[in-house]
Amino acid sequence: MTLRPPLRIAGITELPPSAPGMRIGLFGGSFNPMHEGHLLVMAETLRRLRLDRLFVLVTPGNPLKDNAGLPSLAERVGAARALIGDPRIKVTGFEAARGFTYTWQTIDFLTRTLKDRRFVWIMGADSLADFHRWERWRDIAARVPIAVYVRPGASPRALASRAAAVLDHAQLDEADAPLLAGMAAPAWVYLRGRQSALSSSAIRAGTAAG
Template structure:
């Protein structure tokens, strides 16, 4: 199994507290940096999926991207925490402490270690478009429900993607968003709603021009 070296940082790499029966969204990413678009997805999914909490999983590095210029994990976690005001949203870099390199490892661990929580994986439509490139993506879909939130310009590519067509039979109606956390996987939903045109890559590019 591919793993990174474990990285333990007090106050940064602990798993957030939770209780049996909680409905918890998992929203992973590099968050370099966290921006308004991320916050919008978090608030909308918290409300529409009727979640008790949302965990922002700040990854040590995306396996599909070049991470050479990625700021340290601690910096990104702290910056994300400063951007968030909702007490139900918790930011953690716990994947680094476990040496996880891929999302399926995170999903496998959490659903095994905390089987009485009702986890939902949250991603943007741009991520759904590339979901089939994720290592063991079918295993992720088989372990917990997935909520996909619309992203500007990504809808057509996302809904025509390999993952979306493969899992077409498991898609539930948008009107049933409140019951997604109770659905046995595979189950996924595509959520339309408010959108932001901001992206982390565009923000980084604008900073480089300053």
């Protein structure tokens, strides 16, 4: 298991509280920065999956990306919290305190230590397109249901991806999205709906140009 050096920051890296039986969405990323597109995905998945909570997992750094110039974890968590008004959404950098590098480590920890919660992993369609590149992606799909939210221009590549083909047997009809959190993995749903053209990389490029 590849671990980073643990990083504990009071008020930043604690795991948010929850209660047995809760249906909890897990939405991970660098969030550099968080933007309205992220907020849209959170609002839509909370509603359509009928979740009780949504944990926004701000990663110490994406192992598939260049993390040079990445703002500190505390900065990104603070900026994300400042944008969010829904009390059901909790932003945390808890992965850093555990030294986790990969999503499968987070999923393994949460499903072992909080067995009486109903977790759903949430990702954008662009992430599904590259899901087969994630470390132990098959293990992730075998441990928690997954909700994939449409992203502008990403649908053709996502739905034709290696992961989508492998998990084809486990795909739910979109109308059955409210059932997802209560289902045993593997199970996933592709959610179409309102979209935002915003992206963190475009915002960073615009800021640099300005």
